[in-house]
Amino acid sequence: MRHASTSVRPPGGISRRSLLAGGLGALGATWLAAGCSSSGPASRDLPVEAASGDPASGGVLRIARPPASDAETLDPASALSAYEYLGAVYNRLTRIGEDGSVVADLAESWEPSPDGTRWTFALRRDVTFHDGRPFTSADARYTLRHLLDPDVASPQAGVLAPMLDPSGIHTPDPHTLVVELTRPNAEFPSLLTSYNCYVIPDGSAEPGGPRIGDTGIGTGPFRLESFTPAGRGRVVANPEHWQGRPVLDEIEFYAIPDTQARSNALLAGQVHLLSQTNLDFATARVINASERATIARSVNSQWYGLPMLCTAEPFTDPAVRQAMKLAYDPRAVLDVALQGAGVIGNDNPVPPEEPYWTDYRVERDPEHARFLLRRAGLEDLRLDLYTSAYDPVFTPMALAFRDSVREAGITLDVRTAAAESYFSQIWMQKPLMATYWYTGRPIEQLLNQIFRGGSSYNETAWADDRFDGLLDEARGEMDADRRRMLYQDAQRYVVDHGGSITPMFADRLVGLSRDVLNYREYGFEFDYLNIGLRR
Amino acid sequence: MLSFVARRLFSALLTIALSSVLIFLALQALPGDVASQILGRDATPEAVATLREQLDLDQPAWQRYLEWVGGAVTGDLGTSLASGEPVATEVGLHLRNTLLIAVVTILVAVTLSVVLGVLAGLYRDRWPDTLISGLSLVGMSVPEFVVATLLVLALSITVPVLPAVVLDGPSASIGELLPAVWLPAAALGVAMTAYIVRMARTSVIDVMAGEFVTTATLKGLGRWRVVTRHALPSALLPTLNVIAMNVAWLVGGVVVVENVFNYPGVGSLMLQAVHNRDLPMLQAIALISAAVYVLCNLAADLGAMALNPRLRTREQVGTR
Numbered sequence: 001m002r003h004a005s006t007s008v009r010p011p012g013g014i015s016r017r018s019l020l021a022g023g024l025g026a027l028g029a030t031w032l033a034a035g036c037s038s039s040g041p042a043s044r045d046l047p048v049e050a051a052s053g054d055p056a057s058g059g060v061l062r063i064a065r066p067p068a069s070d071a072e073t074l075d076p077a078s079a080l081s082a083y084e085y086l087g088a089v090y091n092r093l094t095r096i097g098e099d100g101s102v103v104a105d106l107a108e109s110w111e112p113s114p115d116g117t118r119w120t121f122a123l124r125r126d127v128t129f130h131d132g133r134p135f136t137s138a139d140a141r142y143t144l145r146h147l148l149d150p151d152v153a154s155p156q157a158g159v160l161a162p163m164l165d166p167s168g169i170h171t172p173d174p175h176t177l178v179v180e181l182t183r184p185n186a187e188f189p190s191l192l193t194s195y196n197c198y199v200i201p202d203g204s205a206e207p208g209g210p211r212i213g214d215t216g217i218g219t220g221p222f223r224l225e226s227f228t229p230a231g232r233g234r235v236v237a238n239p240e241h242w243q244g245r246p247v248l249d250e251i252e253f254y255a256i257p258d259t260q261a262r263s264n265a266l267l268a269g270q271v272h273l274l275s276q277t278n279l280d281f282a283t284a285r286v287i288n289a290s291e292r293a294t295i296a297r298s299v300n301s302q303w304y305g306l307p308m309l310c311t312a313e314p315f316t317d318p319a320v321r322q323a324m325k326l327a328y329d330p331r332a333v334l335d336v337a338l339q340g341a342g343v344i345g346n347d348n349p350v351p352p353e354e355p356y357w358t359d360y361r362v363e364r365d366p367e368h369a370r371f372l373l374r375r376a377g378l379e380d381l382r383l384d385l386y387t388s389a390y391d392p393v394f395t396p397m398a399l400a401f402r403d404s405v406r407e408a409g410i411t412l413d414v415r416t417a418a419a420e421s422y423f424s425q426i427w428m429q430k431p432l433m434a435t436y437w438y439t440g441r442p443i444e445q446l447l448n449q450i451f452r453g454g455s456s457y458n459e460t461a462w463a464d465d466r467f468d469g470l471l472d473e474a475r476g477e478m479d480a481d482r483r484r485m486l487y488q489d490a491q492r493y494v495v496d497h498g499g500s501i502t503p504m505f506a507d508r509l510v511g512l513s514r515d516v517l518n519y520r521e522y523g524f525e526f527d528y529l530n531i532g533l534r535r
Numbered sequence: 536m537l538s539f540v541a542r543r544l545f546s547a548l549l550t551i552a553l554s555s556v557l558i559f560l561a562l563q564a565l566p567g568d569v570a571s572q573i574l575g576r577d578a579t580p581e582a583v584a585t586l587r588e589q590l591d592l593d594q595p596a597w598q599r600y601l602e603w604v605g606g607a608v609t610g611d612l613g614t615s616l617a618s619g620e621p622v623a624t625e626v627g628l629h630l631r632n633t634l635l636i637a638v639v640t641i642l643v644a645v646t647l648s649v650v651l652g653v654l655a656g657l658y659r660d661r662w663p664d665t666l667i668s669g670l671s672l673v674g675m676s677v678p679e680f681v682v683a684t685l686l687v688l689a690l691s692i693t694v695p696v697l698p699a700v701v702l703d704g705p706s707a708s709i710g711e712l713l714p715a716v717w718l719p720a721a722a723l724g725v726a727m728t729a730y731i732v733r734m735a736r737t738s739v740i741d742v743m744a745g746e747f748v749t750t751a752t753l754k755g756l757g758r759w760r761v762v763t764r765h766a767l768p769s770a771l772l773p774t775l776n777v778i779a780m781n782v783a784w785l786v787g788g789v790v791v792v793e794n795v796f797n798y799p800g801v802g803s804l805m806l807q808a809v810h811n812r813d814l815p816m817l818q819a820i821a822l823i824s825a826a827v828y829v830l831c832n833l834a835a836d837l838g839a840m841a842l843n844p845r846l847r848t849r850e851q852v853g854t855r
Contacts, residue, residue, distance in 0.1 A: 062702075069617055069811055070615065070617035070618035070807060070811055070813070071617050071618055071619065071811075079574055079582060080574075150581065150585075151585065153579070153581055153582035153585045153586075155579070155582075157581075158579060228704055229618060230618070230807070231704035231705075232702060232703065232704055254702045255704075256700060256702075256797045257794075257797075257803070257806070257807065257810075258794050258795065258797060260795065261699075261700045261794065261795055261796065261797040262700075264687050264691065264692070264699040264700055264795075265699055265700040265702070265797070267691075267692045267699065268687070268691040268692050268695055268698065268699035268700070269695060270698060270699060270700060270702060271702070290692075420809065420810050423578075424571045424578060456579035456580065456581075457579075
């Protein structure tokens with residue numbers, strides 16, 4: 001799954017590194033803030049929107065990014081894809097619009113059969129790949145089969161394979177794609193908006209020839225000129241792009257694993273934008289106070305959570321999970337950990353931007369939490385809560401949560417684990433920890449991928465037949481209003497019974513140069529067409 | 536004298552061989568599976584199984600050790616688990632970049648610090664000594680990443696004359712890297728200078744209080760001649776060891792500084808290797824660091840022998 005530095009990183013990348021960088025960032029912040037105070041009082045309020053306007057035509061945008069790994073590839077299906085390049089050089093069949101709905105990309109329109117098992121996509125006719133080949137349904141079919149190929153081990157395969165067999169993908173004519181599902185799914189087009197689902201040319205991933213992982217031949221607004229795994233690369237404007245030529249002439253990508261080094265590069269004017277980087281507040285204020293750079297917020301783009309492992313004591317008991325959720329004050333956690341830059345999560349993992357979102361919430365009640373624990377024989381419950389320097393919000397969130405649940409008689413010991421191995425040693429292994437995900441997954445993908453029993457990303461190991469049944473019912477319901485009600489029932493069920501504590505959704509604090517105009521990013525969508533530089 | 540050199544060479548080789556065993560064992564004991572570490576949060580059982588198969592991780596450890604040592608002797612350090620490139624090529628490239636920093640740092644810092652240290656020693660307790668000792672104490676106490684941040688703040692952000700980070704990859708030419716070398720070299724130099732200054736000062740003071748210096752002075756030699764011909768060779772002896780250790784530290788321990796500057800050297804390669812659980816890469820870097828330590832010490836010992844009349848004479852007597 002995409003998170004700030006997959007290695008990281010990279011960058012990414014990180015325990016001692018981030019600890020040092022963290023201390024360093026704060027240190028630099030103090031000095032810089034002092035240095036910048038002459039140019040105007042540093043505002044505590046970070047801007048929300050990026051500057052917009054009429055950009056210069058052309059120009060070279062330089063983006064610093066955390067590398068996924070030394071084995072990075074441009075194959076979108078791969079778990080190790082170089083994320084920033086994908087949106088620049090490829091298109092998908094469908095993508096997510098600003099209102100959270102599924103909108104057209106390479107597919108112009110789509111129509112389900114009455115029972116939702118057969119989807120017919122009408123594909124655009126005016127699209128060519130960067131090598132001049134026209135885009136046809138054969139490419140779309142190949143892309144889906146490549147995603148399902150067990151050798152590729154694509155993260156999206158786990159989502160698609162249960163309902164899609166490679167033999168069920170048909171191309172009646174060059175501009176029609178027919179997908180026969182093995183079970184009905186009314187939300188199937190939304191599953192093709194994943195960043196693994198970018199369309200690649202027919203046969204481009206076969207061994208023996210030039211591989212898509214190196215060539216990056218797509219239909220996107222930019223053509224690949226060079227790419228080095230975990231190194232620098234460059235894409236140039238594609239004048240033949242079907243949506244029109246992008247504003248910029250070129251984008252240069254630089255891999256910088258260390259967050260502090262990335263911030264320094266921005267402050268020194270060496271790069272224009274820090275990708276996949278949620279800056280800590282100290283660094284964000286420093287950047288905002290500088291003359292060259294500023295901050296834009298990607299609103300509610302990070303879902304922060306404290307997953308309770310439902311297969312580990314004491315969380316095998318649903319009453320204990322309920323008590324943990326009742327015990328804390330989400331407002332306090334939001335204020336401390338995000339200093340207000342986000343919204344309360346209501347323990348519902350579905351973000352407010354999602355069209356099917358429900359505002360269902362259970363009011364905080366530490367007394368009832370105490371009662372539930374007493375009844376479960378767990379008075380004076382004491383647990384370890386794991387955090388790491390992987391993300392700047394983890395530890396403040398953990399500490400605020402710890403302080404908040406004390407009122408219910410729960411004692412938490414916050415333990416800091418190494419960031420380098422946080423997601424291989426702690427995640428899904430320790431009963432209670434801090435995590436985050438990028439929001440932007442459509443509800444069908446989110447609930448099935450992270451909450452369905454047995455899914456490999458199910459971080460709470462929660463398996464509930466009633467909930468899974470609700471999901472099956474929802475995806476099979478072709479009536480939109482009834483489907484909405486079912487998805488909202490599913491959300492309420494997660495809030496009441498699931499293992500996820502979701503205190504908040506956070507804005508990502510993105511560092512960018514004051515020269516950048518029309519930076520727009522939400523979920524996994526980045527507007528590469530309109531981003532430009534000041535005249 | 537020859538037998539002394541031979542003995543030192545033999546023990547150096549033995550040290551390297553022993554460290555190769557230790558390195559291999561230590562890395563085997565690291566927690567975490569390479570495949571799941573590379574994949575991170577995407578380490579689904581299927582993905583891990585696929586990757587483990589691709590990486591041949593199922594051979595027994597002793598067999599992999601023998602293959603590794605056998606390869607290392609012939610210059611083949613294996614293939615990086617993360618990138619699939621030969622380790623020797625990648626390490627070589629990064630080592631070249633680190634050596635570029637090392638050479639600049641050593642040339643500037645060692646010269647400067649020996650001169651400052653000797654000056655401080657000669658002007659003991661007078662103002663040049665107070666100034667030099669004070670500054671070197673500060674340099675020693677402030678961690679190098681703070682020095683690095685201050686340098687970036689001053690010379691990249693406030694007055695942008697030098698780049699804050701290196702944007703080029705490891706295969707950049709020396710010419711492309713040269714503008715980026717000065718800040719990391721300065722950050723390392725500050726820490727390194729401090730130690731050498733302190734050591735040089737102490738040994739100059741010790742030697743100047745020695746009887747043979749007094750004798751030389753009483754013989755009526757000029758102060759300059761006493762210092763250069765009699766005191767300095769002896770005073771530099773212990774300093775030489777400190778310099779050798781610092782040079783070794785430079786090649787092995789530039790991790791933090793390289794990271795702050797995104798400099799594509801051995802240090803950042805090692806961090807990346809740790810991050811990726813890239814065992815062949817880590818082994819190669821650890822082995823090379825061990826070899827550099829041993830070689831620097833060997834050079835210091837041999838240098839000391841060349842400078843130390845007593846050692847030289849005794850050996851000559853022995854061989855006769």
